[in-house]
Amino acid sequence: MSDVSEPQRPTRNGRKSGAATIYDIARVAGVNPSTVSRALNKPGRVSATTEARIRAAAAELNFQENPLARALPTGRTNTIAAVVADMTNPVVFNTVRGAENAAARYGFTLIVAESQESGSIEAATADRVAPFVDGIILATTRLPEEHILRLAERKPLVMINRAAGELVNIAPDVTPGIEELVEHLASLGHRSIAYLGGPARSWINTRRWQALFDAARARGLAVFEIGPNSPTIAAGTLAFERAQASGASAIVAYNDLLALGLIRAAREQGASVPGDFSVAGFDDIFGADFANPSLTTVRADLLEAGTRAVESLMREIGVDVIERPDAPLSTALVVRESTAVAPRAR
Amino acid sequence: MSDVSEPQRPTRNGRKSGAATIYDIARVAGVNPSTVSRALNKPGRVSATTEARIRAAAAELNFQENPLARALPTGRTNTIAAVVADMTNPVVFNTVRGAENAAARYGFTLIVAESQESGSIEAATADRVAPFVDGIILATTRLPEEHILRLAERKPLVMINRAAGELVNIAPDVTPGIEELVEHLASLGHRSIAYLGGPARSWINTRRWQALFDAARARGLAVFEIGPNSPTIAAGTLAFERAQASGASAIVAYNDLLALGLIRAAREQGASVPGDFSVAGFDDIFGADFANPSLTTVRADLLEAGTRAVESLMREIGVDVIERPDAPLSTALVVRESTAVAPRAR
């Protein structure tokens, strides 16, 4: 009778608990705690009958294993983090989506840590989540290279759209999409392209500008950069005058947000897109298709990028990765209303 | 000489480490590990001079405290989780933003765990992150009530836009925004409103329909529901025929996505919005302002909702909350192009 009404043992974790531990299971099943641990995690290392007894006890006690406690001796939490600067950025969340699904396939949980604001907060956030996870994905990060390298010393780390040292960088090849875009513009009669640049220190901005430059030169089109600009609608609005003053008949923006801002300002100023000039962006964000006019843009398979980031991390962590055909990660043009035949004269 | 070149000690956490522990600091500083712990975390409990010595040693060794190890005895990780069904949902990410900032203010890190797909995956995700955090925010969750209550037994939990049992539910009051909307439509001559309903089991859908119903009745307008529908653009497209067939001159959709889908289908079918009928949504999502036509919508202060969710959690966790004036969490109408004078006859 004395053992029956186990006193509500006060507890420290969280507020409520009395959560069962493997010791409770061991007592109920009449075995050693180490046997419980093995029964629950090492299939086949324990006799079928005791395993059954242990599982029964675990179920009865509604046992929930404590991954924090397990992480201490093993050094593994089966969790990975995506550290991002801006969750609302469609590039980011499609990537995260892909990463999430891939992580689940390997029995890992993906957690997302955002940190808008400044790079210093992003750094702090990364540092704070690092201890909890087995690996880190940095998606379009603004972190200084030095900090990234330091982080990578602590945990396996892969980046998306950003190069640093020898670290893995999953980056869709921008060239095919940009070639298509320039070809498209040239065929519409455009002879001069202005590139509305993104953030100065952005790795991907440099890649885009470089590829655009090369593609335009190869076709004998004039090309120049207007920038740097923040990657936002507001910045696009602000850049309108400079874009118009440039005399280019086609404006390629660093991303869709800038392009949308530009279009908004054009409409407010009474200019017509694509009547007066054509506009294109990058990323094919949510809204690009129902904008007015809808936006021509270069898009990448970000789900796949996220998936690959996880696979790369799994390899570093030491998890067996299901090998897949290694098609190049590419980009492609999506033609919509914002690009059209160049006006006769300007 | 023998102590100098500490061998690269192989380690288990993550892949690389040799990370210093408080024992290393203790050795270097010539004190007991418990003193190190106190020096680093309990200001004033250790003499200034030993504290200085300890901090110097910590710095020298580049000590990074291990929050996992700390969590075991304390039961606290200073981390909270936002479990969401869809990160791309603007309602969700604005809420998360608010929560994030608030959490930072209290020295907590917010992690986001998404789980698109089915409710069962969402449940699994919630269960997986629960052990790592001190509290959970469920934003517009699809989880069955039973599961939510079970989760709440394990950790402090607050919800946003969803009621379950006695749990805290942070939900902006939809009434003011809806009253404004109905007033607006009535003043434009609309006599009949169709509500394009959201998901059948959505708590917030019920709230919106109820408030719309009441507001319309109070003004003598006809009102009826068409639904249920998924809260997506695609579903809005599919609902167009039913909406048109209903003969209503104003369609209020459960959310902006549905409204945008409806508008898209209307355009494809050659119908005019707002010429043939007016359309309004809820949430004021990204894109609502540059859609074609731009969308009239009812919006709430979601940043504030996120902030309050965190404050509520902090109270439950036992953290002192900075009290603020407790203004009601409200909603308001944003008038744009998609609503206009009702057509004469239909």
Add this chain to the structure above:
DNA sequence: CTGAAAGCGCTTACAG
């Protein structure tokens, strides 16, 4: 103010 000890809930060599 500081030390020595016990404990948080697990895992994993080491024996047998």
Add this chain to the structure above:
DNA sequence: CTGAAAGCGCTTACAG
């Protein structure tokens, strides 16, 4: 196949 012990890196009563 299973048990007993040690250890993961911290914290916190308990003494002194």
